[in-house]
Amino acid sequence: MSERLEVLLQAAFPDAREVAVVDRTGGGDHFHVTVVDGRFSGLSLVDQHRLVYDALADPLADGTIHELRITTRGEG
Amino acid sequence: MSDLRDRIRDTIETEPVVAFIKGTHEQAYCGNSERAMQALRAVGAGFTTVDVLVDPEIRQELTALSSWPTIPQVFVKGELVGGADIVQELAASGELEATLQEKLGETWRRPGEERTVAVTDGPGLRVLPGA
Numbered sequence: 001m002s003e004r005l006e007v008l009l010q011a012a013f014p015d016a017r018e019v020a021v022v023d024r025t026g027g028g029d030h031f032h033v034t035v036v037d038g039r040f041s042g043l044s045l046v047d048q049h050r051l052v053y054d055a056l057a058d059p060l061a062d063g064t065i066h067e068l069r070i071t072t073r074g075e076g
Numbered sequence: 077m078s079d080l081r082d083r084i085r086d087t088i089e090t091e092p093v094v095a096f097i098k099g100t101h102e103q104a105y106c107g108n109s110e111r112a113m114q115a116l117r118a119v120g121a122g123f124t125t126v127d128v129l130v131d132p133e134i135r136q137e138l139t140a141l142s143s144w145p146t147i148p149q150v151f152v153k154g155e156l157v158g159g160a161d162i163v164q165e166l167a168a169s170g171e172l173e174a175t176l177q178e179k180l181g182e183t184w185r186r187p188g189e190e191r192t193v194a195v196t197d198g199p200g201l202r203v204l205p206g207a
Contacts, residue, residue, distance in 0.1 A: 045162040053145050060145050070161050
């Protein structure tokens with residue numbers, strides 16, 4: 001299931017310096033995603049996370065993602 | 077427009093700091109809800125919570141208002157500050173205190189002043205989240 005999220009994130013952030021998805025429990029429904037992308041620069045954390053939520057709207061809506069932790073950075 | 081949505085909006089707009097969580101300020105039933113409260117406590121903020129487990133419609137209406145898909149959601153003076161990850165990050169960087177100070181002045185410093193309010197009538201029926 002991590003792969004599905006990674007594909008969605010890479011499609012949404014094609015220029016990202018880093019896209020990582022960690023299945024926190026091994027159960028396929030608790031994830032920690034990290035996206036490092038220059039387009040986050042200047043955005044509030046709320047707006048940064050909204051972009052990630054938009055990318056993962058389907059797995060969020062269909063219950064695939066039970067719990068999601070998000071780390072975003074504009075640089076680094 | 078539902079009455080419930082109006083009551084949620086009123087709560088967001090009238091409570092200086094309000095966290096919509098799974099559980100209450102005394103007992104969270106979700107690690108992320110607990111993390112958000114711990115971040116607020118770490119900076120010494122007083123806060124109000126609303127238990128979304130009382131009625132599934134609370135979460136539906138809240139998300140319709142905020143366009144934020146997950147719980148918890150922390151609002152300061154009517155504005156969404158973030159979920160658990162953001163509030164924790166802002167607390168660690170000092171930005172949470174700065175935001176509270178900017179929006180609320182000194183009044184936000186109320187360590188231990190925590191309460192849970194209802195947005196539905198009656199005690200409701202809490203459905204515990206599955207394992």
